[in-house]
Amino acid sequence: MNWIPNIFRRRKLYDDLSEEMRLHREERAEQLMREGMSRNDAEQAARRAFGNSTLLEERSREVWQWPTLESIGADVRFAFRQLRRSPGFTIAAVLTLALAIGANAVVFSILDAFLLRPLNVARPSSLYELQHGNEASGYQSYPDYLDLRDRNRTFDSLAAYTANEVGLEAGGDPAEVWIEEASGNYFDALGLQPFLGRFFHEADEHGANSAPYIVLSYDYWHTHFQDDRNVGGRVVLLNRHPFTILGVAPPAFNGILLFFNPAMFVPLVEHPLLGVDDLTTRGNRWVFDTVGYLKPGVTPAQATADLNSIGQYLEKTWPKDENKMTFKLVRPGLYGDFLGRPVKAFMAGLMLLTTLILLAACANLGSLFAARAADRSREVALRLALGSARSRILRTLFTEAVVISLTGGVIGLIGSVVLLRAFSAWRPFTGAPLYVTVNPDAKVYLAALLLALISGLLFGAVPVRQVLRTNPYEVIKAGSGSRTGKRISMREVLLVAQIAICAVLVTSSLVAVRGLGRSLHAHFGFDMDHTMLAEPDLGMAGYTGDRVLPMQKRMLHAMEGIPGVEAASFADAVPFSLGVGDAKVFHDDAPDLRPVNAAANAYTFHIAPGYFRAAGTTLLSGRDFSWEDDQNAPRVAVVNAEFARRLFGSVSTSIGRYYKLRDGTRIQVVGIAEDGKYYNLTENPQPAQFVPILQLPSGGTTLIVRAKPGLNNAPPLLAAAMRKTMRELDAGMPVIIEAREKPLEVTLFGPRMATVVLGVLGLMGAMLSITGIFGMAATSVSRRLRELGIRVALGAQHREVLQAALGRAVKLLVVGSAAGLALGMLAARVLAFVVNGATPRDPLVLAGVVLAMAALGLVATWIPAQRALSVDPLALLREE
Amino acid sequence: MATVGVLLPVGLTGLLIPVYSMPVVNMPMTETTSRDLFPGALEMMILESLRRQPAHGYALVQHIQQRSKNLLQVEEGSLYPALQRLLKAKLVRAEWGLSSTNRRVRTYQITAAGLRHLEQQISAFDRMFEGITLVLNPGRS
Numbered sequence A: 001m002n003w004i005p006n007i008f009r010r011r012k013l014y015d016d017l018s019e020e021m022r023l024h025r026e027e028r029a030e031q032l033m034r035e036g037m038s039r040n041d042a043e044q045a046a047r048r049a050f051g052n053s054t055l056l057e058e059r060s061r062e063v064w065q066w067p068t069l070e071s072i073g074a075d076v077r078f079a080f081r082q083l084r085r086s087p088g089f090t091i092a093a094v095l096t097l098a099l100a101i102g103a104n105a106v107v108f109s110i111l112d113a114f115l116l117r118p119l120n121v122a123r124p125s126s127l128y129e130l131q132h133g134n135e136a137s138g139y140q141s142y143p144d145y146l147d148l149r150d151r152n153r154t155f156d157s158l159a160a161y162t163a164n165e166v167g168l169e170a171g172g173d174p175a176e177v178w179i180e181e182a183s184g185n186y187f188d189a190l191g192l193q194p195f196l197g198r199f200f201h202e203a204d205e206h207g208a209n210s211a212p213y214i215v216l217s218y219d220y221w222h223t224h225f226q227d228d229r230n231v232g233g234r235v236v237l238l239n240r241h242p243f244t245i246l247g248v249a250p251p252a253f254n255g256i257l258l259f260f261n262p263a264m265f266v267p268l269v270e271h272p273l274l275g276v277d278d279l280t281t282r283g284n285r286w287v288f289d290t291v292g293y294l295k296p297g298v299t300p301a302q303a304t305a306d307l308n309s310i311g312q313y314l315e316k317t318w319p320k321d322e323n324k325m326t327f328k329l330v331r332p333g334l335y336g337d338f339l340g341r342p343v344k345a346f347m348a349g350l351m352l353l354t355t356l357i358l359l360a361a362c363a364n365l366g367s368l369f370a371a372r373a374a375d376r377s378r379e380v381a382l383r384l385a386l387g388s389a390r391s392r393i394l395r396t397l398f399t400e401a402v403v404i405s406l407t408g409g410v411i412g413l414i415g416s417v418v419l420l421r422a423f424s425a426w427r428p429f430t431g432a433p434l435y436v437t438v439n440p441d442a443k444v445y446l447a448a449l450l451l452a453l454i455s456g457l458l459f460g461a462v463p464v465r466q467v468l469r470t471n472p473y474e475v476i477k478a479g480s481g482s483r484t485g486k487r488i489s490m491r492e493v494l495l496v497a498q499i500a501i502c503a504v505l506v507t508s509s510l511v512a513v514r515g516l517g518r519s520l521h522a523h524f525g526f527d528m529d530h531t532m533l534a535e536p537d538l539g540m541a542g543y544t545g546d547r548v549l550p551m552q553k554r555m556l557h558a559m560e561g562i563p564g565v566e567a568a569s570f571a572d573a574v575p576f577s578l579g580v581g582d583a584k585v586f587h588d589d590a591p592d593l594r595p596v597n598a599a600a601n602a603y604t605f606h607i608a609p610g611y612f613r614a615a616g617t618t619l620l621s622g623r624d625f626s627w628e629d630d631q632n633a634p635r636v637a638v639v640n641a642e643f644a645r646r647l648f649g650s651v652s653t654s655i656g657r658y659y660k661l662r663d664g665t666r667i668q669v670v671g672i673a674e675d676g677k678y679y680n681l682t683e684n685p686q687p688a689q690f691v692p693i694l695q696l697p698s699g700g701t702t703l704i705v706r707a708k709p710g711l712n713n714a715p716p717l718l719a720a721a722m723r724k725t726m727r728e729l730d731a732g733m734p735v736i737i738e739a740r741e742k743p744l745e746v747t748l749f750g751p752r753m754a755t756v757v758l759g760v761l762g763l764m765g766a767m768l769s770i771t772g773i774f775g776m777a778a779t780s781v782s783r784r785l786r787e788l789g790i791r792v793a794l795g796a797q798h799r800e801v802l803q804a805a806l807g808r809a810v811k812l813l814v815v816g817s818a819a820g821l822a823l824g825m826l827a828a829r830v831l832a833f834v835v836n837g838a839t840p841r842d843p844l845v846l847a848g849v850v851l852a853m854a855a856l857g858l859v860a861t862w863i864p865a866q867r868a869l870s871v872d873p874l875a876l877l878r879e880e
Numbered sequence B: 001m002a003t004v005g006v007l008l009p010v011g012l013t014g015l016l017i018p019v020y021s022m023p024v025v026n027m028p029m030t031e032t033t034s035r036d037l038f039p040g041a042l043e044m045m046i047l048e049s050l051r052r053q054p055a056h057g058y059a060l061v062q063h064i065q066q067r068s069k070n071l072l073q074v075e076e077g078s079l080y081p082a083l084q085r086l087l088k089a090k091l092v093r094a095e096w097g098l099s100s101t102n103r104r105v106r107t108y109q110i111t112a113a114g115l116r117h118l119e120q121q122i123s124a125f126d127r128m129f130e131g132i133t134l135v136l137n138p139g140r141s
Helices: A002-032 A038-051 A053-062 A067-085 A087-116 A143-150 A218-224 A268-274 A300-317 A336-376 A377-385 A390-427 A441-459 A464-469 A472-478 A488-519 A545-560 A611-615 A643-648 A715-729 A745-784 A785-793 A796-831 A841-867 A875-877 B041-052 B057-067 B076-088 B112-136
Strands: A128-131 A153-169 A175-182 A213-216 A234-237 A242-246 A264-267 A289-294 A325-331 A529-538 A565-570 A579-588 A600-608 A619-622 A636-640 A658-661 A666-673 A690-692 A702-707 A735-739 B005-009 B016-020 B092-098 B104-110
Touching: A002 A038, A002 A053, A002 A336, A002 B057, A002 B076, A002 B104, A038 A053, A038 B076, A053 B076, A067 A087, A067 A336, A067 A390, A087 A441, A087 A745, A128 A300, A143 A153, A153 A268, A153 A875, A175 A268, A175 A529, A213 A218, A242 A268, A242 A472, A300 A325, A300 A643, A336 A377, A336 A390, A336 A441, A336 A464, A336 A488, A336 A745, A336 A796, A377 A390, A377 A472, A390 A441, A390 A464, A488 A745, A488 A796, A488 A841, A529 A545, A529 A715, A545 A565, A545 A715, A565 A600, A565 A611, A565 A745, A565 B041, A579 A643, A600 A611, A600 A643, A611 A702, A636 A643, A643 A666, A643 A690, A643 B057, A658 A745, A702 A715, A715 A735, A745 A785, A745 A796, A745 A841, A785 A796, A785 A875, B041 B057, B041 B076, B041 B092, B041 B112, B057 B104, B076 B092, B076 B104
Parallel strands: A175 A264, A213 A242, A600 A690, A636 A666
Antiparallel strands: A128 A289, A128 A325, A153 A175, A153 A234, A153 A289, A213 A264, A234 A242, A529 A702, A529 A735, A565 A702, A579 A600, A579 A658, A619 A666, A636 A690, A658 A666, B005 B016, B092 B104
C-alpha cells in the first residue's frame, strides 16, 4: 500500500528528477568547458553524452507509474486534443458512425424482439405450435382440438386460442375490442401467475357458454380501467352478454402471438356467444392456433409422429369432415411459417444491408483517416526520430480511431433508443391491435459498443502500412509532399467499395419500389376508387336471426338514398377484409363429398343483388343476382373465370352448368365474373364463388357504397353522410366506416415497410458515397491545382481540364457502380420474399440505378469541377 | 498528472515543438547494448559505489567509469532510471543539498535494506560468474 503516498509525492518526484538531470548536464558541460571546449560545443557534447534525455526521463517516470494504463490514458487525452483541433473532420466522422451504428442497433433490436427474444412464458424453448403439414396455418376445429388434447401422449398440455372482435360495454360508450379466446388450461399450461385476482382454469369449463369470465390484459387494465385494484368481480357486457372480470394478466404478456395485443382473455367455450361458430361442428376450423409443451425427453419428431397418428385416426373416423391431417411443429410467436419465414428472410437481408452501411461508413472514414495520417507524416517522422517506437505511434492512431468510433457509437445508440421508443408507440393499424413493443436491452447495447470498437479498429488500420513505411529522415528532408506513385492506392479501393455498397442499396430500393408499385397496380378484380365500406355490428345491436335481413335491406336503401351515391350493395365480407372465407366445391358428378374429392377450394362471398356494380367487378357473361334469387328459388351462383376453368375446363361453356357444395347443395352457374385477387397480393389466380346472401345467409355485413366522381362526393363528405344515415337508422349500433383501400393496408404493410426501410438505407448509402467521392475529387483537384494551371496556360479546353482533374474519380465511380449493380441483382432475390413482383431484371431498375449513380457523381464532383475550371494560371504561377 | 510541456530543441532542424510526454518505449539503443551486462548490473554497481560513499548522479557516473578503468561505457543518463528504481524500492535515500563545489545537487545514500540487497546480489553474481567461468574454462578450478 505504499503507493498511495507516492501519488501525492509524484509531482515533486518528477520535478526533482527533471532538475537533477538538467543539473547533471550542466555539470558535464562545465567540466568540458574547463577542459577547453567552447560553451556551445560543451553543451552539445554534454547532451550527447547524457543520452536521449526525453526517453530517459520518461523511463524514470515510468518507475512510479502503471505504465500501460497511464500511457493509454495519455493517448486518449492526446486523441481528444487532436480531434478538437480539426472539428470538421471529427464531427463528420462521428456523425457518419453514429448513423451507421444507430441503424445497426435499431435493426438488431427489432431482430431481437421478433426472432431472438423468447416468449414471456415458462420454458419457452419447449413450447411449440401445431402447424398443418401441408400449409402454413394452425386452424383447428374445436372437436379436433379436444381430440388432440386428450389423445396425445407426447405433450404435457395442449392449449388453443383464437382472436375475435366483440362489442364491449363497461359502463361507458360501447366499443369494439379485440379479445383472445383461450382454452381453460391456457394460463396454467403457460405457467403464468395473475397480476391481480385469478385466472380461469380448466375446472371452470362445463360445456358451451359455461364460463363467462374475463381476464384483462395488463395494458388494457392500465389504460381503460385506470389500475382499479377492485376490478375483480365487476360485470361487463360482451356482445350484450354479461361476463365477470376475474383478474389481470401479468405485465408484458400479450398472448402467444408477438404482434397481437388483445384487450382481454375469455374462455374458448364462450365462443358461441361471441362469434358465429359453435363447438361441435367438426369440419368448421375456426380455432386459430394450438400450442403445447413437449413432455420432458420427447423430441419434436416423436411428437410429430404421435400427432400424425391422431390425425390419421380422425381422418378414418370422420371422413366427411376431415381432410388429410398431418402436422409440423414450429415455433410460436410469429404463427409458424406464415409470418416466421418471410420475417426471418427480411430481417436477415436487412441486417446484411445495415452491416454493409457500416462497412461503407468504415471505408469512408478509413480513407479520411488515411488522408489525415498522410498530412501528419511530418509529425510521425519527428516522433520516430525522437525515439518513439512505431507500435506506440500506431497505438496513438488507433486510440484516435477508437475514440471517434465509441463516441459515434454512443450517439448512435441514443438515437436508436429514441427511434425504437417511437416505433413501439406506433399503431399502424387503426382497426386491429397489431403492434410490437421493441425496447433495446443489454444485448443490443453490448452489440452496438462491440460494433463501434471493431469499426474503430477497422478504419484505424487503414493508415498502418503508411506509418510503418515512413522513413523519418526522408520525410524531414523532403517534406511531406512527396508521394510514391502507386497504381491503385488503398483509398481508391475503399472508395470503390463504398460506391459498390451504395449501388447495391440503391438497386435494392428501386427493386422494392418497383415491386410495390407493380403489386399495387395489379389486377384486383374490383375498383377501389370512390368507394366506401360500412361495417355495422348487427349482433351487438341485437339484430339476430330473422331480424338481420330486413335491417340489411333498410341500410341498403338508406345508403342508396344518399345524394351522389351511384350504387350500393352489401356482402358478408369483401376481398382483402378479415372475414373472407373459403369452401370446398365439388364436380356435379363427384362420387362422394369427402374433402379429398374436392375440385377446388374457392373463396366464397355471400353477396346481395347489385354487388358487382357497387364493387366495380366486371361480369364477363351471364347475369347478376336479383331479389328473386331467394330461399324459394333454385340455388345459383356467379363464379369467376378461374373457377370456371378449374371445374368445367373452359369459361365459355360454364353458364348453366352445375357443381356441388360440401353439404350436397347443387348450384347452377348463372354468371361469370372477372378474375381478381381476394386475400393476398401475391396469390396466384384463385377460384371464387359469389352466392346470393338471400339463399345462404351469413353473419357479417359489409356495405359497399360507390359514389359518382365529383367534389361533392369526396371521401370525408361521403363518410360523414354515411355515418349520419347509420345513426339515424340505429344510434346504438357500432359502425366502422372506411375507404375501400383501408383493408388492404394490412396486406400492404409488409411491402410498404420494406420499401421505406430500403429507401432510407439507400439514402444513407448515397450520402456516404457522395462524401467519399467529394473527398477524393476535392483532394485530387487541390493537389494538382498547379498542374491544371499549366494545362490551362498551354491551351487545354474545359473538357480536357475536367478529364485531368476528375478522370480518376469518375472511373472509380463507374467501376464501383457496375460492381454494386451486379451484386444488387443477386441481393434482390432476398427482397422477392417480402415484396413480391420484385424482379431484379427490370430495365427500369437498371436505368434507375445508372441514373441515380450518375446524379450522385454529378453532385459530388460539382464543386471540385468548378474549382478546376476556374483555375487562373497567372495567379497560380505568381504564387510560386 | 503533470501536464508539462517540454520544449525540446531538435538539433538538426532547430524547430521548437511542444511535446507532451513524448511517446517512448523500447528504443533498441537503450535496451540491449554492450553497455548493459545483465539486468540489475547497473543497480548493483550503483549500490556498491554508494556504499563506499554517498554521491550525486554526476559523481556516481565519474566514479563508475574511473573504477572500471573505462571498460564500462555507461551512458550518463541511463543512471537515472536505475536510481529511481532504487529509490522506489527504498534501497537508497535521496536529499537535496550543496556539493563540495557549491553546486545544488541531489545526494543519494544507501539504506540498511540497500546494504542487505547488495550483499545478496553480490553473492548471486559471484556464483553466476564462477559457473560461467567453469563452463568456459574447464581446465581451471
